[in-house]
Amino acid sequence: MVTRVATVAFQGIEAVPVDVQVQIAPGLPKFLVVGLPDKAVKESSERVRAALVASGLGLPPKRITINLAPADLPKEGSHYDLPIALGLMAAMGAIPQDGLDNFVVLGELGLDGRLAHVGGILNAAISAQGRDMGIICPKDSGPEAAWAGEAIDIVAADSLLALVNHLTGHQLQARPKPRRQNLDLAALPDLADIRGQLLARRALEVAAAGGHNLLMIGPPGAGKSMLAQRLPSILPPLLPRELLDVSMIQSVAGELVDGVLSDRRPFRAPHHSASMAALVGGGLRVKPGEVSLAHNGVLFLDELPEFQPSVLDSLRQPLESGETFIARANARITYPSRFQLIAAMNPCKCGLAGSPGHTCKRGAACADDYQSRVSGPFLDRIDIRIDVPAVSAADMIGPADNAEPSQIVAKRVAMARERQRHRYAEAGHPEITTNAAAGSTLIEKIVNPDAESQALLLQAADRFNLSARAYHRVLKVARTLADLAGVDKVGRPHIAEALGYRLNFGN
Known part of the structure; x- marks a missing residue:
């Protein structure tokens, strides 16, 4: 019989589903982890063994095989400790298998059975929510996972024993609350x-x-x-x-x-x-x-x-x-x-x-x-x-x-940014919030300099040999200067100031 526990591998900021498959079979005692594990994953066997002993549960003298599927995806990090441990406990009948079916599990184990925080919990929680699953993680990671939303089921425990008590219904863990620090x-x-x-x-x-x-x-x-x-x-x-x-x-x-x-x-x-x-x-x-x-x-x-x-x-x-x-x-x-x-x-x-x-x-x-x-x-x-x-x-x-003081300047900056965000949203580009992020075609359409401004730009381009990138960046800065001034039309003074910033040390 094979026991399965869901976890993830990280590719950039994306959490890719990984299936932890646990098999306990007759044979010479051995603990084998396969599926392209790195050294941290391979060493999980010793951490899991010690954590189970500290929790009052020893491994049977049999051949234990842990397969991390898909097998061709590299597995890195210490967050595989907890899914491996829970998979072993389910295979031995210490916890119910169905209690793990709808959870993504991450966490690092200490030798005494305590759970340590691991990176990527927020990404894993968002991935789990997209799959209509909950998440099991260390207690210190719980507030981070809570940011995935109110609908996701979160179990955050400080030790393997506390987690077992929750899964068996003896002592339920409270759902963690998200923590936020506002800008001061x-x-x-x-x-x-x-x-x-x-x-x-x-x-x-x-x-x-x-x-x-x-x-x-x-x-x-x-x-x-x-x-x-x-x-x-x-x-x-x-x-x-x-x-x-x-x-x-x-x-x-x-x-x-x-x-x-x-x-x-x-x-x-x-x-x-x-x-x-x-x-x-x-x-x-x-x-x-x-x-x-x-x-x-x-x-x-x-x-x-x-x-x-x-x-x-x-x-x-x-x-x-x-x-x-x-x-x-x-x-x-x-x-x-x-x-x-x-x-x-x-x-x-x-x-x-x-x-x-x-x-x-x-x-x-x-x-x-x-x-x-x-x-x-x-x-x-x-x-x-x-x-x-x-x-x-x-x-x-x-x-x-x-x-x-910064407080006064920050108000002008916030107003200018709000004008930009509103402008690009109306233009069908809500993903763009600043002039610097606008593309060349879009900024030309947004700025649309008048004849007087175009003449100044042409004169500067001929004299200082401006590149195409430099031309568009001058337009972006000029648009920002107009936003700071609270005007809709980019004029010659804005173009002149933007060129002054650009040509201060060559083009």
């Missing part, structure tokens, strides 16, 4: 802390309003990192659909702490020593990288030229398509990666090129060599480029300049 702008760094830098503050607001990529170039200590760190304080909270997408990625990556979902947009700031796999995803288990963890949020790259050129160029495709395609010998995975890139860099190696009173011994070649580490095609995907000049100590000692 007051807890974030405030824009009012920034002294001076009026152009940079304006550019940051425009970038936030339209979801545009931004590059800041300036000497050390000018405030580039401070500006980037305050971007989350002016971004609107995640929309419900965005919240679900972000949480599913975080769940697979194991970064949902205590199952708490937050409507705060992700802000990822990897060090410049990050590898290509760390940034775009990959590794042995093809995990999501920083670009996917920043989905619907911000990816901040400080000291941009210090990243390996090949690593930066690997961002070109997700910047354009909003998705990351990872192809390996054993897997082909797609992760959503619609992020907003904010980058900062010094103008040269010493960082003082262009500063008043500073003369570099190497001349202009120093800055040219340093900035050439960032390729032209990569820069072509950045909408806004600004110079962030140094702020002197005297400016810092003087009285504050009564800069606008």
Whole structure:
């Protein structure tokens, strides 16, 4: 007789159904796991054996075979412990088989029988709901699974023994409740802390309003990192659909702490020593990288030229398509990666090129060599480029300049984003919520510049040799500037300001 328990394998953020088949047959005592298991799955035999003993149940001295079907799908992770253990207990008659028939089971077992949290619970719960099934998981994972909806049946226990008591009807487990943390702008760094830098503050607001990529170039200590760190304080909270997408990625990556979902947009700031796999995803288990963890949020790259050129160029495709395609010998995975890139860099190696009173011994070649580490095609995907000049100590000692706080700027950004979301929904594209995400054909139709604006664009294209991508990105920024101003028609002043941001450091 074969006992079956349902679980899942993860391919990207998708939870693929897996059937755990347990057979206890006469023969020499052996515990065999088949079906392309990785090392963590193979080691489950020892964890399951110890957990059953700790729960007062020993394995029979027979040949035990665990088949993970489909057999040609790689199985990775420790979440197979619990379905294997429950399948064995059902095969031995310790728990009723029919109690497991309508559940997807995930969980890692400790040697003492306790259940530990595993990643991907939210994805598995959503998959289970789509199959009209419930989910059995560790207690710490219960609040995360509860986000799949009120209709799904959830059993979340802290130990194998507590789970057995529930399945046998001796002590039922309460249904967990979802936990949520709402965005608190007051807890974030405030824009009012920034002294001076009026152009940079304006550019940051425009970038936030339209979801545009931004590059800041300036000497050390000018405030580039401070500006980037305050971007989350002016971004609107995640929309419900965005919240679900972000949480599913975080769940697979194991970064949902205590199952708490937050409507705060992700802000990822990897060090410049990050590898290509760390940034775009990959590794042995093809995990999501920083670009996917920043989905619907911000990816901040400080000291941009210090990243390996090949690593930066690997961002070109997700910047354009909003998705990351990872192809390996054993897997082909797609992760959503619609992020907003904010980058900062010094103008040269010493960082003082262009500063008043500073003369570099190497001349202009120093800055040219340093900035050439960032390729032209990569820069072509950045909408806004600004110079962030140094702020002197005297400016810092003087009285504050009564800069606008983040709360006021955030209201303007929210209004501009609402205009964009409403516009694209009316145009039949509800999946597009920002101007930066609009396609080239759509943005041309939306902007439709007048004759005066077209003449300015043509003049700039001829003089600065704008690429087709640069032209469309200028239109997107101009549309955002009009949205911030609360006007429906994009005019010549909006085009001129957008070109100023684009042509600040070449085209």
